Amino acid sequence: MSKAYVVKIENLTKTFAGKEVIKQCHMHVETGSIYGFLGANGAGKTTVFKMLSGLLIPTMGKTEVLGMDILTHRDTILAEIGTLIETPLFYEHLSATENLEIHLAYMGVNNGNVDAALSKVGLNNTGDHPVSKFSLGMKQRLAIARAIVHQPKLLILDEPINGLDPMGIREMRRLFLDLVKNHRMTILISSHILSEIEHIADTIGVIVNGHIIEEVSLPSIKKQFPDGLEDYFFDLMSGGKMNASFNET
Numbered sequence: 456m457s458k459a460y461v462v463k464i465e466n467l468t469k470t471f472a473g474k475e476v477i478k479q480c481h482m483h484v485e486t487g488s489i490y491g492f493l494g495a496n497g498a499g500k501t502t503v504f505k506m507l508s509g510l511l512i513p514t515m516g517k518t519e520v521l522g523m524d525i526l527t528h529r530d531t532i533l534a535e536i537g538t539l540i541e542t543p544l545f546y547e548h549l550s551a552t553e554n555l556e557i558h559l560a561y562m563g564v565n566n567g568n569v570d571a572a573l574s575k576v577g578l579n580n581t582g583d584h585p586v587s588k589f590s591l592g593m594k595q596r597l598a599i600a601r602a603i604v605h606q607p608k609l610l611i612l613d614e615p616i617n618g619l620d621p622m623g624i625r626e627m628r629r630l631f632l633d634l635v636k637n638h639r640m641t642i643l644i645s646s647h648i649l650s651e652i653e654h655i656a657d658t659i660g661v662i663v664n665g666h667i668i669e670e671v672s673l674p675s676i677k678k679q680f681p682d683g684l685e686d687y688f689f690d691l692m693s694g695g696k697m698n699a700s701f702n703e704t
């Protein structure tokens with residue numbers, strides 16, 4: 456049986472002022488999976504995420520989300536995805552609940568569950584406190600709640616655990632796994648914290664200087680690099696030299 460993909464990118468290219476920052480990329484995110492998107496600072500992760508979310512228009516190539524082309528079905532796709540990309544902005548003088556209610560109204564969604572979303576991220580006791588009084592980690596949790604409140608089919612999370620304390624990181628890890636297992640979501644996530652990606656991902660995609668150079672399952676990485684994702688990543692970044700030097704010794 457052929458695989459079903461929530462995200463399928465072919466030959467995606469993005470140019471800013473004549474400079475190609477995303478170069479003929481291909482990406483395949485399987486339905487019901489967690490796809491960890493790795494790359495050094497400036498490699499192009501956020502730019503790809505922005506094109507998948509309709510925030511940037513591709514210069515060339517094909518971008519399918521949930522089987523639809525982002526260029527022709529942008530609004531339909533946006534109703535079905537949740538995103539956390541770059542620093543989230545909120546109505547700072549309003550509460551967490553009010554922020555999520557405004558978000559649902561803006562999205563035109565009637566069946567969102569604000570209390571459930573806040574509870575999932577551990578913000579159910581923030582009452583009337585304005586968001587301006589929230590810590591960085593609380594705002595990050597609220598951003599995740601906003602991404603999931605309308606029960607999207609695809610979650611695009613750009614470094615979602617930034618600013619979270621160790622408890623928060625563990626809670627979010629459990630939440631992401633629960634969303635995929637019990638709420639039929641697919642997650643595309645970037646993070647520089649490789650150990651976290653290793654805990655949750657099924658597939659790893661690596662982008663280097665605007666090229667997606669590998670898409671590989673986590674179990675096959677583990678077979679080759681039993682000590683884990685960090686060794687795999689550094690080996691790739693060094694052009695395979697790490698493995699070569701292991702072999703020489």
Ligand SMILES: Nc1ncnc2c1ncn2[C@@H]1O[C@H](COP(=O)(O)OP(=O)(O)OP(=O)(O)O)[C@@H](O)[C@H]1O
Pocket residue numbers: 471476494495496497498499500501502503
């Ligand atoms: N609006 C823009 N105009 C010009 N160049 C841009 C723009 N947005 C991104 N870039 C460039 O595109 C490249 C990729 O940036 P991007 O933010 O996608 O990388 P990233 O992998 O998300 O990095 P990080 O891990 O630091 O968040 C960088 O060289 C960046 O300077």
